[in-house]
Amino acid sequence: MISLAGRDILHSWGKFVFTGFGLGLLIGVTLTMAGVYRGMIDDAQVLLDNSGADLWIVQQDTQGPYAESSSIYDDIWRRVASYPGVAEAASVTYFTMQVRLGTRDVRALVTGIVTGEFGAPGWPRFLIAGRQITRDHYEAIADIASGLQLGDVIQIRRNHYTVVGLTRRMVSSGGDPMIFIPLKDAQEAQFLKDNDAIIEQRRRTEASPVYNRPSVPGLLDAVIRTQSTNPTVNAVLIRMKPGFDSSLIAEQISRWNRLQVFDRAGMEAILTGKLIATSAKQIGMFLVILAIVSAAIVAFIIYTLTLGKIREIAVLKLIGTRNSTIAGMILQQAIGLGLIGFAVGKISATFWAPIFPKYILLTPMDALYGLIAVMLICALASILAIRAALRVDPAEAIGG
């Protein structure tokens, strides 16, 4: 037996290829949407992996530092560093801002990391160019997604930083590239007021009889100093010594210090479950709509192709072709169309994924699910055409 569907596709291959191409672009978009979702999850995991932390200490009753804002004192790291099992503890700050480079600016997650301790938690673990931050001030490491290059001088608030190193795949959960700067600079930048505000505050403090007491020399200076420094950070990252139970330590730290402590699994649950939940739903909606549109297109095309062959189908039936053979022919054509579409979609998604600003992760598993979904949709979409074909009366072939 020959493949009727195959012969028909070969005969009118132009029609099939063009329709398959259009369908393929749609499938490509669908695969890309799934890739965007996977990319967000992967970004979150890379963010956690690269922080090099086993525990995150944040403000009590918050889900910081990524999903909510969190503020804790910058000496807490010293307290927790002495707990048994804690290998390293380091403060970090995170804040998203527009970083200026000359006349343009890039959106970035500016991360403050401790200096002096090589490889402390929070440090970028791998550089693709340049070196780590070695000075306590005015050096920066940028992710290449920011478009910055070694030697670029960027401006964060009033200070200028020289880019000394470059990383890859270090982005926030929103996809913004990370820029690392020394912790002290970051603390200052996060709370820095403009000059006018500082002068205004100093004037108000001086005018207040509560602080400005000539009888207590040094009080005013001390007050002004506390007002213009920032003793807080967003989180403390802890790296455990091997062989210690991190959940036990987490429990102790949170009980004795009135702090919130998350382990890796808890942090991941917040990042992947809560932070990107809305985006994930959004993508889910897109996937559903794209699936429906694809199904409608396949159904419409297969139905039209079948109606165009109704005479031949009547003849096939008259000369004794079984219904299953005819249904099989239509089903195979729908599947064939789906396969062409899937191939085009997979290739185009692979081709255009790197051009997207946010990371797109195309996994073989998603491709497989996509293929199965396309096959199911095509099979479903051919039902209409199959019904039309099976209703054809073989007597029609004989005519009046």
Added chain:
Amino acid sequence: MTHGIRIEHLSKRYGSGDTAVDALKNVNMAVAPGEVVGLIGPSGSGKSTLLKCLGAVIKPTTGKMILGDEVIFDNDWKIKDLRALRRDKIGFVFQAPYLIPFLDVTDNIALLPMLAGVPNKEARARAHELLNALDVAPRARAMPAQLSGGEQQRVAIARGLINRPPVILADEPTAPLDSTRALAVIRILNDMAQRYQTAIIVVTHDEKIIPTFKRIYHIRDGVTFEEAGEGRAIT
């Protein structure tokens, strides 16, 4: 005498009640193996209806139909698989050739035996034999759209013959052809009837070919009358 086709007192009523149409009232026919008979009648007389009944695509109301020595209808179908009956016992040739546009000439013909489970190679060999007999062998690899009307009709005849059916039903097979080609088709049908001992019924309006039949059935208002034809030789 064994009959290729025998029809006795066949009737067919379309619909029921007030709108009922008695398309066939009393049809009696017998066509011997190797014989080509004409079926002639005015429009609406029931020719197509008769072919559809014989072709087992619509169900007659009453009467009897015998194919070879098998009773296929006796007030009800006497066999279960009408599709297999059509495939194995009846060849169809239509006014328009209705070839499958996406199959080449060979496979258009070989499709029938393939559907019955004959291996592709053997089915194609049988198709080639017929294409030779019908003088279209040089076009064996052509697609239907690349053939002339006459060639298409010959391919359609080959398709009707490929399973060596004991019966061939032809509905206006010469209508689209000029007189030379029309006569050529009738000669082919006569040759094939002789060669394969096929009983052939040709429904026609075509004045050019009517004189070639040895026997003609007239049908009027669903009733058949037999008449001797001229049986003129085709030159």
